[in-house]
Amino acid sequence: MSKKLLAIPLLSRETLRFIDSDILFYQKVDALYPPGDSPLAMVDDDQGYSARLIDPTRKHNLAIPSGFNSGLLRLDLAIYDLDRLEWFLGRPYLMRIPAMAEQTCYAMLTCGKGLRQFSSAQFFCKKYRPLEITTQTVTAHFIYHLKGLIGKYHPQAMESLRTSPVAELQFQAPRPLILFTIVKRRLLRRFVRLGHEP
Secondary structure (H helix, E strand, O other): OHHHHHHHHHHOOOEEEEEOOOEEEOOEEOOOOOOOOOOEEEEOOOOOOOOOOHHHHHHOOOOOEOOEEEEEEEEEHHHOOHHHHHHHHOOHHHOOOHHHHHHHHHHHHHOOOOOEEEOOOOEEOOOOOOOOOOOOOOEEEOOHHHHHHHHHHHHHHHHHHHHOOEEOOOEEOOOEOOHHHHHHHHHHHHHHHOOOOO
């Protein structure tokens, strides 16, 4: 967390551009981060945040998007606010899952600042759906339980990347994190724990 949230941004100039190492590309792109300075991130079907969702959204009224994933991230450092990060990191109840604090902080910093997210149709990043590579897939983020499959899918990705045309990237507006998505997440987690796959 300290490297991705503190060291890398503080060593960057003007704009932070970041990509996780557990992402495979299936199509070529001319520019992963298009012109402009709006924040960019991935979107997934989980709410991978460090706090109980009720705390940042209801208790502190923080604008946090639904399904924010920082595996691919662009951030104009003009909105990188160390005072705000110190405030967040200094509250133990917002750090219930420390490994998710970096992602939660970036969600907090970017929402309301013109955040856009890579299209979920092109950028596979899902916890509650089986891994599915289609002709639309530009990247697959091997999150959570999928990490162990990177070696298996790497040859397919390299072959697809070699023969693919250049993809025209699509983006989507972030969805707000509302009470319905909080309840939905709790139900999904319980369903998965029972050994079912939604």
